[in-house]
Amino acid sequence: MENEEKLRLLGASARFDVSAPSTIAAQDALSGRPGGIYEALSADGRRVPLLKVLLSNACKNDCLYCATRCSRNIPRASFQPQELARLTVELAEAGLIKGLFLSSGIVGDSDSTMARMIEAVEILRHQYHFRDYVHLKILPGTSDAAIARAAGLADRLSVNLEAPSSTQLQTICPGKNFRRGLLGTLRRVRQAIEPGQVRAGLTTQFVVGGAEETDRELVAATARLEAELALSRVYFSRFQPVPDTPLENHPATPPAREHRLYQAEFLLRSYGFEPGELVFDDNDMLPLDQDPKLAAALARPDFFPVEINRAERWELIRVPGIGPTSAERIVAARTEGKITSLRHLAMLGVLTERARNFVTLNGHFYPTPAAPRQLAFEL
Numbered sequence: 262m263e264n265e266e267k268l269r270l271l272g273a274s275a276r277f278d279v280s281a282p283s284t285i286a287a288q289d290a291l292s293g294r295p296g297g298i299y300e301a302l303s304a305d306g307r308r309v310p311l312l313k314v315l316l317s318n319a320c321k322n323d324c325l326y327c328a329t330r331c332s333r334n335i336p337r338a339s340f341q342p343q344e345l346a347r348l349t350v351e352l353a354e355a356g357l358i359k360g361l362f363l364s365s366g367i368v369g370d371s372d373s374t375m376a377r378m379i380e381a382v383e384i385l386r387h388q389y390h391f392r393d394y395v396h397l398k399i400l401p402g403t404s405d406a407a408i409a410r411a412a413g414l415a416d417r418l419s420v421n422l423e424a425p426s427s428t429q430l431q432t433i434c435p436g437k438n439f440r441r442g443l444l445g446t447l448r449r450v451r452q453a454i455e456p457g458q459v460r461a462g463l464t465t466q467f468v469v470g471g472a473e474e475t476d477r478e479l480v481a482a483t484a485r486l487e488a489e490l491a492l493s494r495v496y497f498s499r500f501q502p503v504p505d506t507p508l509e510n511h512p513a514t515p516p517a518r519e520h521r522l523y524q525a526e527f528l529l530r531s532y533g534f535e536p537g538e539l540v541f542d543d544n545d546m547l548p549l550d551q552d553p554k555l556a557a558a559l560a561r562p563d564f565f566p567v568e569i570n571r572a573e574r575w576e577l578i579r580v581p582g583i584g585p586t587s588a589e590r591i592v593a594a595r596t597e598g599k600i601t602s603l604r605h606l607a608m609l610g611v612l613t614e615r616a617r618n619f620v621t622l623n624g625h626f627y628p629t630p631a632a633p634r635q636l637a638f639e640l
């Protein structure tokens with residue numbers, strides 16, 4: 262099979278992995294480019310084209326939702342490590358990609374598959390002197406020795422947990438072991454990373470909506486993992502039914518649910534929210550019609566409005582429309598004098614049309630005329 266055809270097959274198979282340099286990766290391959298090139302957003306908002314590809318779409322496992330599950334009748338292909346390394350370099354030299362995200366189905370056993378993935382990255386780094394971003398997926402059950410080799414090569418490592426608990430994992434991946442296989446591997450990867458290695462850190466990914474898990478469970482697991490294992494972040498991949506799988510008639514998860522989970526995860530990771538501060542509905546799901554920060558603020562009439570001239574940083578960043586940067590500017594500006602106008606707040610980077618319903622300025626409250634009726638604050 263020609264490399265172009267392999268790339269088309271193995272790039273398409275990788276599209277459900279959303280691990281990328283940062284924030285939300287587009288899951289559709291870029292049109293007009295060779296298969297497997299996807300765009301991700303970097304932490305500073307730049308669009309970064311990545312070659313996102315599987316080393317092989319053959320797999321011994323039969324996960325119920327997966328397009329490459331072993332019992333599905335599809336064309337299979339594998340790259341040789343040298344082939345994949347060469348192709349990556351050619352695409353980079355043509356200016357089409359700025360990095361590689363490499364995963365694989367499990368061919369035979371995890372360690373031998375992982376050895377071939379690592380060999381591809383070793384060729385890239387040592388033979389071709391490839392210095393761009395590499396994200397390497399660690400397969401469950403990979404040995405400590407292989408993990409250590411991977412940690413010396415990649416900018417980011419990840420282990421997919423798929424579901425927030427063992428019971429839920431069994432409903433989508435009955436062949437996988439949550440505690441020893443997935444969580445155990447994630448923990449061993451954390452222990453193997455030496456200070457200064459793997460600059461973009463360690464991540465994991467959940468499938469959203471395949472295992473009847475709730476958002477409350479996903480948020481709690483995310484908070485626990487980010488705290489205990491110092492994960493750089495958690496990714497969410499919404500469930501999309503694949504024809505000819507046992508879950509082909511299971512409804513697709515709406516993109517809005519995935520989006521709300523990313524917003525909630527951002528509040529935990531970057532704003533220091535606790536899971537208990539977030540609002541869930543009677544079914545333990547995040548409201549789809551309201552962003553989680555606004556929902557959390559509207560649920561706290563005892564806490565709001567906060568006085569801009571006195572509030573501490575942690576209080577300021579709980580105000581809708583105030584982020585970490587504008588909170589720091591507010592704190593710095595207060596050393597020069599009182600902040601008494603919405604105009605001054607706007608100059609500090611605050612989104613005043615959101616924030617004004619939750620703050621006072623020197624004791625004065627300036628809500629929008631159409632402020633939500635929940636805003637019955639005692640001043």
Ligand code: SF4
Nearest residue numbers: 320322324327330366
């Ligand atoms: S291990 Fe499961 S999810 Fe991963 S490629 Fe194989 S069948 Fe798919």
